[in-house]
Amino acid sequence: MAFVQDAPKDSFRLGMLIYDTRYRAITIQVIVLTLFLLFLSWLVNNTIENLAAKDRSFDFGFLWQRAGYDINQTLISYTNDSTHFRAALVGLLNTLLAATVGCIVATILGVLVGVLRLSKNWLVGRMMTVYVEVLRNVPVLLWILLTMTILSETTPAPSDFRVTEAMIAAGEAPKATMMLWDTVAITNRGMNVPAPLVEHGLPRLELLGMSVNSNVLAFLVVLGGSLWVNSRIRGHARRVQEATGVRPVTWWKSLAVIVLPTVALLMALGFHLDIPTLTRFNFKGGTEILHSFTALTLALALYTSAFIAEIVRAGIMAISRGQSEAAFALGLRPGRTMSLVILPQALRVIIPPLISQYLNLTKNTSLAIAVSYMDLRGTLGGITLNQTGKELECMLLMMAIYLTLSLIISSVMNAFNRAVALKER
């Protein structure tokens, strides 16, 4: 008669930490963690010793000192009496401005080029191929530098716009003239464009310790309200269409709801454009858009648009031909096939790589250094760093900000991606 015995119990031996795969994972992790902590403490220790040797401290108090330098493009109020923190904030906003404008322009151009590259038109297809290959195979730094050089070296000086009595008498034209019905002047110093102004504006609001322009706020509130009402109108039209099969005509309602309140508000505020005019040395009035901003944004947008074009093309090509054939068989016109069948599916392929292109563009705005645009690196990582000598603090803070920015963009875009992704089971 046989007795079933329990499996022999292994007693734990020290060697099993290495030879037994059950325990080896733990051993390796402990070793890795120890090495990592040792490495980290080595770095921190070195840093402390180096700081002590240079007689420096590690603190962020300098952020609240007077900055003492001017910034040539400020989205929020800033003078050289403001703090370094405020300067960094101005820089961050400049970074965000360049990134936002760049992303929008790049997306528009990229989608256009990507779709055109697939067009049946041989000539246009080839031209778009050249556009994509030339733009993406050359460093973005070249595009930034070239745009900047062209903008600042081939454009006329402000004095070239002057029309003197002698010239009128001789019937000569000035060397340069303003564009778009005499409202935009491109000089070698910058681009002067009309600025929106209000005659009798609302007082500024103090919100959460920040001064807010209540005119802009009122405009945004009215516009948002109009858009909300418009979405209700469209929703109602959709319900009627689903119930009866006939879609009520809504375009004039939408137009009225969106346009009328906004125009009324602008009229009430006394809205007008401040057109730049030539004074003794330079153009006054309007807004001056710096060439550094234009060069950076335009070059980044062109460069990124080539990548976006490829993404869009790949996304559309990934949708099998059967889909468009099925749509044609149902009697949909090419335009509706594109918007109702192809694009919604292509979007799922397009969005993930698009996110990383937006991230790349945002990170590439740090190339502002090439054209002296005062972005985050120009303020916090540039002048502030040089003035205070706080290399460690400035660089770490700057990295942390860029990292946060990247994480925010990718999480927002990923949420959007999840919203449009195919819902399966």
Added chain:
Amino acid sequence: MTSVIPFVRNEMLPEKEPPLRERGVVHWMRQNLFSGPLNTVLTLLGLAVLLWVASHVLPWLMHSVWNASSLTECRDIITQRFGEGATGACWAMVKERWHQYLYGFYPMDLYWRPNLAFVLMFVAIAPVLYTSLPRKMLWFTAIYPALTFWLLWGGSVWTPVVAMLGFVILALIFRALVGKLGVPVSAGIGVVVAALWWMFAQGPVSDALQAAIPLSITTVDSDQFGGFLLSIVIGVTAISASLPMGILLALGRKSDMLIVRTLSVGFIEFIRGVPLITLLFTASLLLQYFLPPGSNFDIILRVIILVTLFAAAYIAEVIRGGLAALPRGQYEAADALGLDYWQAQRLIIMPQALKISIPGIVSSFIGLFKDTTLVAFVGLQDPLKGITTIVRADINWKGIYWEPYIFAGAIFFIICFGMSRYSMWLERKLKTDHR
């Protein structure tokens, strides 16, 4: 009654040519350029753009000047030849300064050294790319980094030789221990011993050898490097060093071990979240804080280390994509065969995953190569900004802007475009599915 014989043709008629509008150039144009109102408009618009560009670029190119000593002289020649107001390209600048664009301030009589290193690079890469070549050539690939270092920077031959000995020690220790202790532990011990060798034995041993058998060539300092030489040195070193690192990071990110995974994810996301420029500034400003007091090493080496870390994070993500694309069955099959983790990776997983990730790896390399121009901001002479700034600062060439950018841009374009085409070809060649 006469029978009516119906007409029956018993030979084939010769084929007729299709009508004129259905063949030849006319048909092609109708089909591809003017197939509808929208297409016609697009074609006309395209033609207008092409004409506009050609009308500006062609005269400028036709009026090129190759022999002049300054921009003013160039312009004078153009005015003289083609009349008042004519514009033209001044390639004389390129003719005078091309060597700076290629080599920076590398001593002219030593140009053969980077040239030789560049040619040997293809010999070293060949056995990696073409499996049909004899495997013995991989030995040359292994010693190539040390050889190139010696050729480019010069100095005593014993410095790179002793540094390579460190790798030999690593390999010997790994081979001796791997049977008993497994891959990670024996590799770890090997790395530690090799690091000790580099830290403590490197200097004395190479000095002693140099004293015994003096063998050295002219030293070239790092600040003499520049132009495409610098770009290629940084790009090629960083990409080849980042490939193994990227593989390890990708494996770490997919690992079951919590701590290893967390560290890998943290590293990858940190590097990918910050711009390369901040890492370059770290190399030039912050490393002096992080390293032991008094240690100060070459700026090019510092930049290469940071660029390698940067590239490794991106390569890791590319390879992770390749790993994710492998069907689960491959992992299970490897387990079923009784292979351990590293055997499975080496024999089954990695060959397939790397093949899938080749396009991604090449495009990372193209991106990295383009990004080497950013070293201009830490004071190195990259071909785009560094050298062009120097050229434009020269009183003779002040005010020139199209030509230097076109020249440098064209070289970048040829290299990057060539690599992307090569990767497409490789992708088609390696494709084994029967679609």
